[in-house]
Amino acid sequence: MTDRQPAFPVDRLTVRVYTVPTDHPEADGTLSWDATTLILVEARSGGTAGLGWTYGAPATAALVRAPLAAAVLGRDALDTAGAYEAMRRALRNAGRPGAGGYALSAVDVALWDLSARLLGLPLVRLLGGRPRPVAVYGSGGFTSYPDRLTERQLRGWTDGQGIPRVKIKIGEARGTRPERDLERIAAARRTVGPDTALYVDANGAFTAKQAIRLAAAFAEDGVTWFEEPVPSDDLPGLAAVRAAVSPDVAAGEYGDEPRYFAAMAPAVDCLQADATRCGGLTGFLRAAAVAEAAGVPLSAHCAPHVHAHAAAARPGVRHLEWFHDHVRVEGLLFDGVLDPAGGAVTPGASGEPGHGLRLAADRAAPYLAEDWSVRPD
Numbered sequence: 001m002t003d004r005q006p007a008f009p010v011d012r013l014t015v016r017v018y019t020v021p022t023d024h025p026e027a028d029g030t031l032s033w034d035a036t037t038l039i040l041v042e043a044r045s046g047g048t049a050g051l052g053w054t055y056g057a058p059a060t061a062a063l064v065r066a067p068l069a070a071a072v073l074g075r076d077a078l079d080t081a082g083a084y085e086a087m088r089r090a091l092r093n094a095g096r097p098g099a100g101g102y103a104l105s106a107v108d109v110a111l112w113d114l115s116a117r118l119l120g121l122p123l124v125r126l127l128g129g130r131p132r133p134v135a136v137y138g139s140g141g142f143t144s145y146p147d148r149l150t151e152r153q154l155r156g157w158t159d160g161q162g163i164p165r166v167k168i169k170i171g172e173a174r175g176t177r178p179e180r181d182l183e184r185i186a187a188a189r190r191t192v193g194p195d196t197a198l199y200v201d202a203n204g205a206f207t208a209k210q211a212i213r214l215a216a217a218f219a220e221d222g223v224t225w226f227e228e229p230v231p232s233d234d235l236p237g238l239a240a241v242r243a244a245v246s247p248d249v250a251a252g253e254y255g256d257e258p259r260y261f262a263a264m265a266p267a268v269d270c271l272q273a274d275a276t277r278c279g280g281l282t283g284f285l286r287a288a289a290v291a292e293a294a295g296v297p298l299s300a301h302c303a304p305h306v307h308a309h310a311a312a313a314r315p316g317v318r319h320l321e322w323f324h325d326h327v328r329v330e331g332l333l334f335d336g337v338l339d340p341a342g343g344a345v346t347p348g349a350s351g352e353p354g355h356g357l358r359l360a361a362d363r364a365a366p367y368l369a370e371d372w373s374v375r376p377d
Helices: 060-072 080-090 096-119 147-160 178-192 208-217 235-244 258-267 280-294 304-313 324-333 361-367
Strands: 012-027 032-045 048-055 134-140 165-169 197-201 223-227 248-251 270-273 298-300 317-323 368-374
Touching: 012 060, 012 324, 012 361, 032 060, 032 096, 032 324, 048 096, 060 080, 060 096, 060 368, 080 096, 080 280, 096 280, 134 147, 134 197, 134 304, 134 324, 147 165, 147 178, 165 178, 178 197, 178 208, 208 223, 208 235, 235 248, 235 258, 248 258, 258 270, 258 280, 270 280, 280 298, 280 304, 298 304, 304 317, 304 324, 317 324, 324 361, 361 368
Parallel strands: 134 165, 134 317, 165 197, 197 223, 223 248, 248 270, 270 298, 298 317
Antiparallel strands: 012 032, 012 368, 032 048
C-alpha cells in the first residue's frame, strides 16, 4: 500500500451543531450563560464512523468545513499525527488559537475514535493503556445558584454517587463579593462534611493579592484546590499565589500548544489541559508529556467523555472534571456514557471499540441547529 492509496481513507466529514439550554441559570466569576453549544464532528471511512466534539461558538463549525476538511479528507484515518500537523498548517491564516483550535480538536478526537473503531479496539488500548479506574471530581456549584440548589448538587455527587471530591465556583461579580464567596465555601464544607475534598474555581476573577487574602480567610474550611485564582495568562500572579497559599493552584484550561503548558508549569501545582481546546487527544497527550517533564500532575478540564480514555492511558493524569454542564449534555446527546459511582470511571471496560459513545439521534434532534457534510472533490 502506498501513500497514494491509504488503507482507510477519510471519505466524509459531517458537522452538527447542538445548543442545549441549561437546567438553571449559570455563572462563574467572570461569565454567565443560559445554554451550552456542542459542535460534533463525524469522520467516516467506508462504513465506519468516529465521533469528536468541542464546546464553543457555533461559528467554530465553519472552520471544519474550510479549511480543515481539505486537510483531512482522503488522508488515511490512522494517520492522526499527519492529520494534526496538516490541520495546524491549514489554520495559519484563519487563526489557530481560539475557534480554530477548537475546530481542530473536534476533528482530531473524531479521527482517534475512528481509528480505534477501524481496528476494533477500545480507544484506551490504541493509546497504549488498558481499562483502569480514573478519578473524577464533581464540578458545578455556580455562583448564580441559590444555596439550596448548590447543596442539592453537592449531595448528589457525594451521597448519590459516592464522589469524594467536589468543586464550586467563586469570585462572584468579578471578585467584588468576597464575603459571599466565604459564605458559600463554608456552606459547601458543612454540606459535604470533613472527609470530602473541597475545590474552588475563581475563573480568573481576582488579583493575586485578593486571592491570597481570600485563601487565608477560607483556610479553616480545608480547601485543597484553588483553580485560576487570577487570569491564566498572569503567570507571575499564579506563581505568587502558589507560593503564598496552602491549596494546590491549578490552571491551563485555555492552553493551545506545548509551549503554553511548558511556560505555565513552574507557576502551578497542577496543570490543566482541555482536549476540546488544545488540539484534541493529540494535543492532550503532548500536554501530558510536558507535565511529566516538568514534574507536575495533569488534570483534564471539562468534557469528561472526551478525556477518559487518554486519562486512563496516562498514569500522570490526576483526575477528570465531572462538569455538570458537559455531563448533562453528553448524557443527553450520546448513548454509552460512563458511570462515576464511587468517584471513578473505567473507560474501555465494556470492550466497545473507540470511546464507546454513540449519537442518540432521536434525543439530540430537538437541539440540532446545523447539519452538513463534506466529501472529497
